[in-house]
Amino acid sequence: MEPMTTVSVHESAGQDRKAPGRPRNAQADQAIIQAVFDLLSSGQSADAVSIEAVAAKAGVGKATIYRRWPNKEALLVDAVAAMKGPLPEPVGDSVRDDLIMLISAMRNKRMEHYGKITMCLLPEIAKSPEMRRIYQGVIEPRREVMRGVLRRGIATGELRADLDVELTLLMLSGPAAMQNMVHWNPQVPEDDFAEHLVDAILRGAAA
Amino acid sequence: MEPMTTVSVHESAGQDRKAPGRPRNAQADQAIIQAVFDLLSSGQSADAVSIEAVAAKAGVGKATIYRRWPNKEALLVDAVAAMKGPLPEPVGDSVRDDLIMLISAMRNKRMEHYGKITMCLLPEIAKSPEMRRIYQGVIEPRREVMRGVLRRGIATGELRADLDVELTLLMLSGPAAMQNMVHWNPQVPEDDFAEHLVDAILRGAAA
Structure with a gap:
């Protein structure tokens, strides 16, 4: 590497x-x-x-x-x-644009390298409550930024009122993290990944 | 462990x-x-x-x-x-039920242990094309089962006709895998995880 x-x-x-x-x-x-x-x-x-x-x-x-x-x-x-770099700052105009920006920030070249380092940290995080605390301490402020965007979306009516905010955070960051680490599903293209993921989460899979 | x-x-x-x-x-x-x-x-x-x-x-x-x-x-x-255990077999009545069953199968106690082993394999998978090929060879038949459920849902009209099947697979398995490995977002409850995830993906976050 x-x-x-x-x-x-x-x-x-x-x-x-x-x-x-x-x-x-x-x-x-x-x-x-x-x-x-x-x-x-x-x-x-x-x-x-x-x-x-x-x-x-x-x-x-x-x-x-x-x-x-x-x-x-x-x-x-x-x-x-x-x-992780500096905390990203959402623009605040559109929830969709802000979420795309936040997921894109997880998926650039630098973060791809970081994904591989995270991977080496994961076994320690799973084993050690201390490492777990440390790691959560670093990602929690980042999660809070995304949480703020989702809460704003609920307030403005862009998102459904009964949205499960914590689950949605996981639905946004989980797929991005798995692709970062090992390109988990190689059939999913890298191009416009953030945009596709955010739109899929927003509109839902049901007909 | x-x-x-x-x-x-x-x-x-x-x-x-x-x-x-x-x-x-x-x-x-x-x-x-x-x-x-x-x-x-x-x-x-x-x-x-x-x-x-x-x-x-x-x-x-x-x-x-x-x-x-x-x-x-x-x-x-x-x-x-x-x-991984035997390949799960969808019942075929409802896409929602089958997806919940497939995600639940990833999230039982045995699979939680497996998640921790996967974690130890990830660095090898990222480093070695051979390990990557091996691992994809094992998970691809499982992914194909879930892919079959999604395709059936598109055919029956339960899922939208323009559904991105590969991205949806990642949206289903990515969050489950991250929770298995390190309980990535500790704010998301374990109870009825599969049901909540599948419903969130089905109905979408937009108002």
């Missing part, structure tokens, strides 16, 4: 864990996050990823990592958040 | 790979398949699973395995097929 070409920790790492007054080395941060990605992309489990291995891969000392992250879990949170 | 309690190779292994006239040892077969499950459930990648390790775990000689399976890939095909 090729490395991610751009990971901006500045724009995307979310919560700033820097101690007050301590100077921050953006280049080292980026190398450290990139090292986490590289280790996970190479098929190493999150469990097996050690601060030692990250330090060696990033070409920094362990102290440099511990200066910014108190432990491996905190580093993984920031790595997953960096991988 | 607890071991699967019942794996009947007889009923579920699908294609019989036994050489003509060679006596078959069902107990050894079952122990071998169970060993593959145990190794994969313990988080070992399919890549790392060796005939040696399977033989040791199953308490049989390598020759016993090679007598029935020509190579590891063939063993993995049968293991995945055994894990």
Whole structure:
């Protein structure tokens, strides 16, 4: 798997864990996050990823990592958040357009790479309640953005009043995640995937 | 992860790979398949699973395995097929009922365990075209069953004439698979999941 070409920790790492007054080395941060990605992309489990291995891969000392992250879990949170990129912002004109934008954001090239890293994290997420908590902590704000779009659609009358919002979130992200990870159904074309999925969910399968 | 309690190779292994006239040892077969499950459930990648390790775990000689399976890939095909169980048979009265039955079959306790094993296979499936071919070979007959139900629904007028069958397959199995593997959206209740998903897909989200 090729490395991610751009990971901006500045724009995307979310919560700033820097101690007050301590100077921050953006280049080292980026190398450290990139090292986490590289280790996970190479098929190493999150469990097996050690601060030692990250330090060696990033070409920094362990102290440099511990200066910014108190432990491996905190580093993984920031790595997953960096991988996800900035929170998408719906335009707010049309529920359909916003949903297409949100699903497309899950399906670009960068996210395809991310899907493969998520895949390597899944066994850890299933095994460890701590990893599960971390992962949900990163995706929950993203889910909340999509939830907001659905709630707005119910309020404006674009969506049915009795819509099951949580199930609809799963119906939007589940198929996209499975295609990202292993192209689950190879018969479904990549082109305009988000548009087709959103329209199919909106109009329903019944005659 | 607890071991699967019942794996009947007889009923579920699908294609019989036994050489003509060679006596078959069902107990050894079952122990071998169970060993593959145990190794994969313990988080070992399919890549790392060796005939040696399977033989040791199953308490049989390598020759016993090679007598029935020509190579590891063939063993993995049968293991995945055994894990999946027999092909489900739709009743044919109502498309809605048949789809609920098919999704429920993906979501029982046994399949939940299977979801966790699939998870351990996913990185191999993404990495190796051979594993990908094997896995698609096992799920394609199952997908064909669901495809048949959808096509019947279009023919009877229960489903819209312009239904995108392949996308609908992904919309049915993608959310179920993600919930199986990591309970992707913890806000979606387990109870009557299949019924809720099928109804949501049938009626659509638009007002």
